[in-house]
Amino acid sequence: MGACCSCQWGGGKFEGFYVEEEDEQREVEDEDIIMRGDNGAHIRLQGSSNYVSMFTKQGKKGVNQDAMTVWESFSGDKDMFYCGVFDGHGPSGHKVSHYVRDLLPAKISTLYKQSSTDGKDCALDIDYVNNEDGNENPELKNPFFLSWKARLTKCFHEMDEELEGDGSIESYCSGTTSVSVLKKGEHLIITNLGDSRAVLCTRDESNQLIPEQLTVDLKPNLPSEEQRITSCQGRVLAMEEEPNVYRIWMPDQDCPGLAMARAFGDFCLKDFGLISTPEVTYRKLTEKDEFVVLASDGIWDVLSNNDVVKIVASARKRSTAAKLLIQKAVRAWRNKYPFAKIDDCAVICLFFKSQKPLLTKSLSEVSQLSLNYEELGANGYAAKSDDGLDTVLNLNTNVNESSEGDQRPRKRRPGRRSVYGAE
Template structure:
């Protein structure tokens, strides 16, 4: 959809809450992210236009740096909003925030948490292949452990509040996701088909474990499907 009254600009995001108040945190983040980001982008754009050194850098680098500054300001502001919210307990709950801005030919991905962005692109041999654009920021990563401990946080597994500790990408590979989406006849059905496949895979691979919420967004950057395709994936 058009973002900020800019015809060449699109915004989309996935916000997956976790913890007892996760559903409220994710809704709050989803509500605040677009207007905060747009406001910060407009302010940063205006400030950078006054910087003569900034004007002499590459246009794509200028665009990226402007979005990077805008995102950092936005995440900080939303963090503060959640911390001061009179109703939502964000101390024991949180949300992922995987968002994408497309501005002309530029795509900017900003990610917090373990939601994942995967791009399907054409390889040298003419097949669609997946390229993972984000890192799953899980607490078993050394960098995440260090960040959490430096912030005086704790790492533990709580099966009571959140029984579905496994995520979609634990049961569906990047290759499978690309295969499912590319082999779906109607683009408007691709996200639903991907979610249905993930749900079936979850039940098969994680029997007895409560299913986590499953969300997917499929974006197509070309007006017509490419002639190349990967091997179709059969749903169970």
């Protein structure tokens, strides 16, 4: 995902349960990579199973900074799945994304088992939130949701603190987003930090497949995000060459230019509005729901939610669904943004039912996909720069404001904690 601030930091190899990341340039193969996790959980890093399809592909920006994981039988519960996609950015973004991928699910599993063993419901100190019409949000009355929101938020904060304290990982100018789901029976908990996305495939009243977006892309120019950032003296501005890409900048320096409002790491911005507090939401599944797709923004930059649902549903084999989706996204990048560098892509498809055809037609016969680019014209190429980086270097960025003087990033002030904003 390119570089962030031009800092000199020592970096070491992260030694987690998976250390194959050193061979970054090789094409990811189709073979399964399965580890053993807490309480007998099966940790899948690539491949497929009866209910899971996952695949990642390196883009054209350098090392693949995307990471993903699926925990089947999470915490020893055979009815429970954890799925997560992590999109790194900055000079050590690939190390940060792998670090969080390896440690965050285990932290969540440990806290879950501890609360179950102790017979406690784990810090249910969350107030009810009203909708705009004044009615209480029904999902916040669900004890399962309340409990998991507290657990997940706690784990994310602890994960960020541990990342900052680990000197072997350069996270001052590097970080990662995260999108994940926990599925237990009919319950689906969605956790979002950044601009990756989760989309559900369900059926409408006519039994047609339709998408339902489960997360909000947490970009810096969202009103609530921008308000928090500017209240912390951070700046939200777009560069002249990327008028549609808003970034977070330090108060008096044109760096690091981060294109999302929440992330793990990026501690140069944690005093200026960037937070590691996830948005946690709940969805009760029904018989109409078919699957959920988690993917990094390399997919959503070129395919609509409807495209993604139709492509996954059209896969002749469930095991190939994630790979098929990435192949279509790569083709879309080449057609839609021919002068841009293709982004890394990572996809997890979690299916809810036993395998059966979802569409009777193949993808080549499916209509209404926005994969025909003749209609785009010249304007279709304007939204992406040549690099399309999540972070940009401290260079002549031509933002609306510019700073003078010392351009060196200042270190985080000792004793000052990250700003964990309210949802």
